[in-house]
Amino acid sequence: MFKYRDEQTAKKILAAIKDMGVKGRFMHICGTHQDTIVRFGLKPLMDDVGIEVHQGPGCPVCVTTSKEIADAITLARNGVTIAAFGDMMRVPTTIGSLFDAKTDGADVRIVYSVEDAVKMAHEQSGPLVFVGVGFETTAPSTGVPLQKGHLPENFSIYSCHRYTAPCVEALLNMGESKIDGFIMPGHVAVVTGTEPFNYFSEKYNLPQVVCGFEPLDMLMSCYMLCKQIHEGRAEVENEYSRVVRPQGNDKARKIMDDTFYAVDTKWRGFPVIKKSGMALRPEFEQYDATKVHEDILRKTPDVEEEASGCNCGSVLRGLIDSEQCPMFGKGCKPTSPMGPCMVSAEGNCNIAYRFRGKL
Ligand code: SF4
Secondary structure, three states: OOHHOOHHHHHHHHHHHHHHHEEEEEEEEOHHHHHHHOOOOOHHHHHOOEEEEEEEOOOOHHHHHHHHHHHHHHHOOOOOEEEHHHHOOOOOEEEHHHHHHHHHHOEEEOOOOHHHHHHHHHHOOOOOOEEEEEEEHHHHHHHHHHHHOOOOOOOEEEEEEEEEHHHHHHHHOOOOOOEEEEEEHHHHHHHHHHHHHHHHHHHHOOEEEEEOOHHHHHHHHHHHHHHEEEEOOOOOOOOOOOOOOOOOOOHHHHHHHHEEEEEEEEEEOOOOEEEEEEOOOOOOOOOOHHHHHHHHHHHOOOOOOOOOOOOOHHHHHOOOHHHHOOOEEHHHOOOEOOOOOHHHHHHHHHHHHHHOOOO
16 A cells, blocks of 8 residues: 555554644645545544644635736737636636636637747747746746747746745734644745745744645644644644755756746735735846736726635635535536636635535
8 A cells, every 4th residue: 555645554643643632723725735635534534633724825726816817818808829727717707717718719728837838839920928827836847948048039928926935924914713833835845945934933933844745744744733732842844854855946946036036916815915926037028928918918907806705715814614605516616616716626615526525
């Protein structure tokens, strides 16, 4: 049996948590962590030992605002080819979705990487915009073609990339929900290292564990958080040491730092968060869609942040579970989503719907 899914080891970890007698409400910020919790039926096991784990703003498509998606739709409806990840296509806004724009004849294409988009731009004469979405995990890959150079003149990037740390701090400062510890995303830490998280433990007296993506990673991270609480410690520990190095990945971080700079940015469900967005550096202005297509983007109509009745903002702040939204499974399903949390495979509502019965 795959060693990170071993049932006997899981039982031992859960027993050790129970023995400690620590009750905790933890948050993670990663759709893959949520998928692991729900897919492998960990939630009832955690409940049994007094541990709650909730998903916060960890789905990149979900935290992308309706305004950003409306910008992409507006570009598409004004003759610009849009290349975006599949999860972006069906996110509804009050002016429709990218999929609706495509249905109406706009040139909207699904890509799996920025390289796909660059290749498409080479093969056409009209303008093409790649919509870059994601945290530190994906931002370096968006930066690679810019750093390599020799891009076609008709290619540009609309960056929706975001830094995770400022949002974690915003969440802590908002103080809406009790958070006894953070389960930090291992794939972000692969790039950033563990150092950027130290600050939260020191300032907010917050235990944190960098966590991998298998069931035993999740349970072990809960154990490590409980142990910190039990021993009165608040520090960053690395459960995912088989992959994450404390110093991170210098090469990926340099690409990210050489490509983007931090700007104040709105997140869905949050106010504007200081220095949380990744904008293209001025030296890449000719590839920055917000500059290249400034005139078209002025035409983007005002859009509501959420469809009426959608509670994605509360889900993203960890205030409610998806099943507590009155629309869950009724007005809102993956086939008729009211918000991005039901669209994206990393969205809390989508995961809860796909694996309902395991919760
Ligand atoms: Fe929004 Fe649907 Fe999730 Fe409710 S179930 S929060 S309506 S996406």
